[in-house]
Amino acid sequence: MTTSSGLATKAAQSTDVSRERTGLRWENRAGTASSFPSRIVKVSTVNEIVAAVRQAALNGEQLHATGSGIATTGIAAACGVQIDTSQLRGMVRVDDKAGVATFLAGTTVDEAVAELEKYGATMVGAPGDGEATLGGAVSTGAHGYAPREASFSALIYGVTLVTTEGQVLTISERLNTQYLPAVRLSLGALGVIAEVTVRFRRNKALRVSRKRRDIERLIADIPEARAKTDFYRVDWRPHTDQAFLTVGWLEEDQPAIAAKTPPAELEAKPRKRSRVRARLAKFLPFLAPTIDRVANLFDRGDSEGVRSKRQISGDADYGLQVEYQFPTKNARAVVAAIEQLVAQDKKKFAAANVRISLVAGDSVWLSPAYAQDVVAVCMQLPGNFTSDNEKALREAENLFIDLGGLPNWGGWHTLNGPEAAYVMPRYGDFGHIRTDLDPHGRTDNPALRRLLAH
Known part of the structure; x- marks a missing residue:
């Protein structure tokens, strides 16, 4: 033995x-x-x-x-x-009757989506970042662009967790449920996530439309957009008053995805223009407003087609991101404050992009959408992590905190324990579960010590 x-x-x-x-x-x-x-x-x-x-x-x-x-x-x-966990990949099992599928936690979102498509199904709450692993997406509360869906963490069925003592725990809506609200968004502080069980539904075609719209009008229409759309994403160059809205609806009469991938050269042009725009703005920041207005003219708007959710591009050109989530009522004030911030320091924010999406409320203890629907506002900066970029990220974060936001844990942030305890009603409950599952603090690291100390 x-x-x-x-x-x-x-x-x-x-x-x-x-x-x-x-x-x-x-x-x-x-x-x-x-x-x-x-x-x-x-x-x-x-x-x-x-x-x-x-x-x-x-x-x-x-x-x-x-x-x-x-x-x-x-x-x-x-x-x-x-x-x-980069080799911890693949589907473990699927329960068609229950509408759930279990994957090893190192499987990426794109890999899991592709596997489910073989069953004529799509993942509920699939995160927007297709390169994220399922374990990483759960640990940080990643979200997608379905305005009536909560974050991925809130929508999973359960996880298999290996505690810091090597015990294997199956945690779901039926087993060890006392741990579920904490493990669904664990920050890597409770052990090692080995498997993630996701929900799926039968595929339907997603018809999307990309339109150029006034940013103020878009913000005013958020309540209607949340109620009536199945996909919602705004990309805004904050030097201008124009933004691009990608909005979509699931087609009830089409049970399978009938997406046609746009030609590679058409998909490459917007990304190439984005990189050129970022370089010009970096070296000629005083021209940023003019550059953005011209870039808006060249970007394709008013386009429509049947596409898969995975064909709607992510954020490959923006490695640096600070995202905070706000109560819907604060959206107008947030946009106005960003406009003022960018206008005051064109050099720091010359190449900035702002992405706005909608996330439904949930009951996950460390979720920024706990008990309320939110607007997710992400400031994106191209390039590497430099001292100038760090200053810009800090300025944006300070602004977001002042406006009542809570961070997306997958982005850059500096929130600490006392701040989290003050604004998150179930912060203390998470701490108790952390003590139960990792009593010796074996998952501690500088980020967790800053965040969990109180």
Whole structure:
């Protein structure tokens, strides 16, 4: 009979990256956080996670999960054992009757969506970032662009969690439900998410229309848009009063997606123009308003077609993002404040883009949409994480906090424990669950210590 410690040692030895590579620098996608893990363990099964976690516990080591999609945040930036979930991919099982499917947590959103499409189904609440892993999306509360849907965290059915002692817990609406409101958005503070069970529905064609609209009018129409649309996203260059609205409706009479991918050259032109616009604005910030007005003229508007949700582009050109979510009633004040901020410092915000979307309220304890519908406002900056970009992000965040916003945990933010406790009614409840599942703080890192200290 193999003992647990023997199993842990054997699996860890078989999956550890050699110690010659120890000390490799880990960096998140945006370049805003980095660390030097003491050891890297690649895992491809739940049993390998259990073995790695138990070995770390025996050694008294800290542990942190990373993967291709978790790398958008700084949550995993710490020393200790890095559990690399990038090979933990694939569908585990599907329950057509219940309308749920279970995936290994390192599966990306795009991979899971593609797998479900084979069943003629689409994921409920699929995040807008297709490169994010399901485990990373759950940990940070990622959201999509369906205005009547809550965040991905709120809409999943459950997760399989490996606690910091190596215990495997199935947490769902039927099992270990006391942990569900915390585990649905865990910030990586409760253990390692091994599997995510998502909900799905039968596919319907999504007909989208992209139109150029006045930003003030768009904000005034948010309540109507939330009630009547199935897809809603606004892209706004804040030097101008014009924005681009991508809005869509699911077609009830078309049970399967009949999307036609636009020619590659047509899809490439807007992205190329966006990069040119960003470079010009960076070197000629005083011309930013003129550049943006001209760019608006060249962007395609008033286009319409039947498309898949995954064909609507994400934010590949904007690595730096600070997103806060606000009660719907605050939207007009937020837009006005952004206009003033950008006008006061054209140099810092010359190439900025603002993305606005809608997220429905939920009951997830650390969710910025807890108990209320919100408007998600994301300030995006191109390029690397420089001192000038950091100053711009801080100015935007200070503005968003003053206007009553709460952060999207997947973006850049500096919120700390006392601030979180003051504005989040279930913050204390999350802390109690954290103590239950990680009593020794083995998932601690600088970001979590800042956020969970109170």
